[in-house]
Amino acid sequence: MTRSHDPGECEMTLLVQADFDGELDAAQAAALAAHRAECSICRATSESLERVRHALREQATYHRAPSALRARLVARAGPLRPASIWVSGWRRGAVSFVAGGAIAAAVMLAVVPRGTPGLADQVLAGHLRALEPGHLEDVPSTDQHTVKPWFDGKLDFAPPVKNLGAVGFPLLGGRLDYLGGRRVAAIVYGRAKHVIDLYAWPESGPDRAPADMARQGYNIVHWRTNGMALWAVSDVEQGELDAFARDWQAAP
Amino acid sequence: MEREGGGRDFKRSVLPHLDAAYNLARWLMRAPTDAEDVVQEAVVRALTYFAGFRGDNARGWFLQIVRNTAYASMKLDRDPRVIPLASAASDDTGAVAPELVDPADDPERAMLKARAHESLDRLLAALPLELREAIVLRELQELSYREIAQIIQAPVGTVMSRLWRARQLLAEAAQREAVP
Numbered sequence: 001m002t003r004s005h006d007p008g009e010c011e012m013t014l015l016v017q018a019d020f021d022g023e024l025d026a027a028q029a030a031a032l033a034a035h036r037a038e039c040s041i042c043r044a045t046s047e048s049l050e051r052v053r054h055a056l057r058e059q060a061t062y063h064r065a066p067s068a069l070r071a072r073l074v075a076r077a078g079p080l081r082p083a084s085i086w087v088s089g090w091r092r093g094a095v096s097f098v099a100g101g102a103i104a105a106a107v108m109l110a111v112v113p114r115g116t117p118g119l120a121d122q123v124l125a126g127h128l129r130a131l132e133p134g135h136l137e138d139v140p141s142t143d144q145h146t147v148k149p150w151f152d153g154k155l156d157f158a159p160p161v162k163n164l165g166a167v168g169f170p171l172l173g174g175r176l177d178y179l180g181g182r183r184v185a186a187i188v189y190g191r192a193k194h195v196i197d198l199y200a201w202p203e204s205g206p207d208r209a210p211a212d213m214a215r216q217g218y219n220i221v222h223w224r225t226n227g228m229a230l231w232a233v234s235d236v237e238q239g240e241l242d243a244f245a246r247d248w249q250a251a252p
Numbered sequence: 253m254e255r256e257g258g259g260r261d262f263k264r265s266v267l268p269h270l271d272a273a274y275n276l277a278r279w280l281m282r283a284p285t286d287a288e289d290v291v292q293e294a295v296v297r298a299l300t301y302f303a304g305f306r307g308d309n310a311r312g313w314f315l316q317i318v319r320n321t322a323y324a325s326m327k328l329d330r331d332p333r334v335i336p337l338a339s340a341a342s343d344d345t346g347a348v349a350p351e352l353v354d355p356a357d358d359p360e361r362a363m364l365k366a367r368a369h370e371s372l373d374r375l376l377a378a379l380p381l382e383l384r385e386a387i388v389l390r391e392l393q394e395l396s397y398r399e400i401a402q403i404i405q406a407p408v409g410t411v412m413s414r415l416w417r418a419r420q421l422l423a424e425a426a427q428r429e430a431v432p
Contacts, residue, residue: 017412
């Protein structure tokens with residue numbers, strides 16, 4: 001390429017570029033075409049612009065949003081928008097956490113004044129808090145043999161970490177959370193573009209079959225097995241969350 | 253419920269531009285994890301301010317937030333770092349995506365194609381920040397001067413001169429490297 005496209009060499013250069021970018025109206029474009037017929041510098045400029053565009057559009061990478069990022073953000077922009085914005089203020093410390101929780105719980109109770117109060121709201125609040133950037137997984141991993149040992153020493157129990165990728169619920173990672181006055185394990189699964197949080201902590205009592213609940217467009221399933229309380233929360237359809245609970249129980 | 257309506261509007265008007273947001277963030281930040289952080293933070297900001305958004309160009313509005321978030325993240329609000337093209341080109345190779353080979357191509361063609369991609373990506377990544385954002389928005393995102401001006405918060409004339417300089421640098425560098 002010659003240096004003839006230096007902008008100093010023809011005063012029409014930026015107009016040539018504007019024409020090339022489709023920014024001129026018909027009259028301007030016609031005037032420029034007449035000039036270009038006379039000006040070899042502007043003809044060379046047009047060719048150079050075309051070569052650069054061709055190279056960029058053919059060869060430069062257009063980076064599409066990674067699907068895991070998309071899934072997190074779509075989940076974040078779910079129907080509970082205002083509440084989860086409030087949640088963003090909770091991260092600072094225990095005091096603001098309690099205050100924010102009280103507000104969110106009050107809103108939720110006002111909207112859905114039935115069902116088991118307390119724990120379900122805390123489960124949902126924990127799920128929403130986790131959807132904050134960078135808070136979904138403390139240990140992002142699709143490998144249960146990475147996630148499970150990560151909990152060692154952080155909890156006084158061994159949470160059941162299962163990989164359900166084969167049945168369409170890939171393991172995304174794990175994190176610690178604080179529910180019902182104790183540290184619990186949160187195991188994070190994906191479902192298409194959605195996120196499912198599975199909370200687990202020891203709880204005495206007989207095994208209990210999965211029971212469904214709904215909170216503000218989010219679905220919750222909870223059950224008890226082998227002395228472990230399990231609460232799954234997500235914005236996936238109730239039927240899919242039921243399937244998740246079934247598949248989880250069936251998995252080794 | 254009004255709030256759910258707001259959530260759906262956000263999903264319908266802003267989330268369709270996630271690819272555009274990520275592509276811009278990725279080219280500004282040049283590292284995938286930084287780009288993800290920027291897009292996530294931008295979505296949080298966009299959700300916060302969406303109720304007050306009255307315009308009809310949600311894409312431009314969202315990309316402006318992405319761009320401002322990226323600049324804040326680079327702590328470069330008014331002083332964009334300028335990287336000399338030649339020196340940056342040599343040490344920036346690690347920042348560009350390797351996943352460029354179309355498996356449908358035969359190996360030899362695929363390799364040539366991959367090399368061309370790598371080369372162009374490297375040249376683009378080495379452009380000074382304010383030229384890079386202009387050319388990415390114009391050639392990869394195919395936005396108009398007016399939209400680019402809105403996103404980078406500069407006059408249209410500035411957009412034109414930055415595009416010109418970006419194209420000139422790319423043309424010269426490509427000629428030096430003899431990109432096919």
